[in-house]
Structures are given as C-alpha cells and as structure tokens.
Amino acid sequence: MVEKLSSAEREALMSRATGWTLASDGLSIRRSFEFADFGAAFAFMTRVALAAEKANHHPEWSNVYNRVGIVLTTHDAGGLTARDFALAREIDAAAQGLTSQ
Numbered sequence: 001m002v003e004k005l006s007s008a009e010r011e012a013l014m015s016r017a018t019g020w021t022l023a024s025d026g027l028s029i030r031r032s033f034e035f036a037d038f039g040a041a042f043a044f045m046t047r048v049a050l051a052a053e054k055a056n057h058h059p060e061w062s063n064v065y066n067r068v069g070i071v072l073t074t075h076d077a078g079g080l081t082a083r084d085f086a087l088a089r090e091i092d093a094a095a096q097g098l099t100s101q
Helices: 007-014 038-055 082-095
Strands: 029-034 060-064 067-072
Antiparallel strands (some): 060 067
C-alpha cells in the first residue's frame, strides 16, 4: 500500500503543482482544463487514460464538450500520495499544446 503524504510533504508537492488546487479537506487535488473543441478534449482524455492505466492509478474525471475536470486522490491510502502528484505531472504534459487557456 502507498503511504499518505504528511502535511509538509503535501505542501512541498503542491508548491510545484501549478494549476492544481488542494481540496479544503486536504485529501485530493483538482484541476479543470478547457480545449478548443470536443476532439481536443477527447484526445487529452485518451492520453491521460493511457498514462493512468500504465501507472495503475486512475483519476476521477468529468467531460462536457470541451471541458475536462479531474480530481486525484489515492483511495487506498485515504488521501494524497506521491502517485497523485506523479499522475498530475503526466496530466499536465498530456495537456501541452491542446488547451485553449
């Protein structure tokens, strides 16, 4: 099982997680993305799905046309772990060149 991050570890990783926000309970991080159209949003989701499957760590997400919302947490650990921040970096890389922001 993966270890839940301490508050200090979580804060250190949050300082490098540009665009991500920490939930008020400190148990998850979230980010919203906006794309030019549905095709770009779907391409992004496909990239994320492949990275998530490879890491065996899957996001909670939603999609409405050109918008994708993502929440990351490690349910087995009861909060945030290093795996969440590693996947957040992969997600950010997948969004490069696709977002309209």
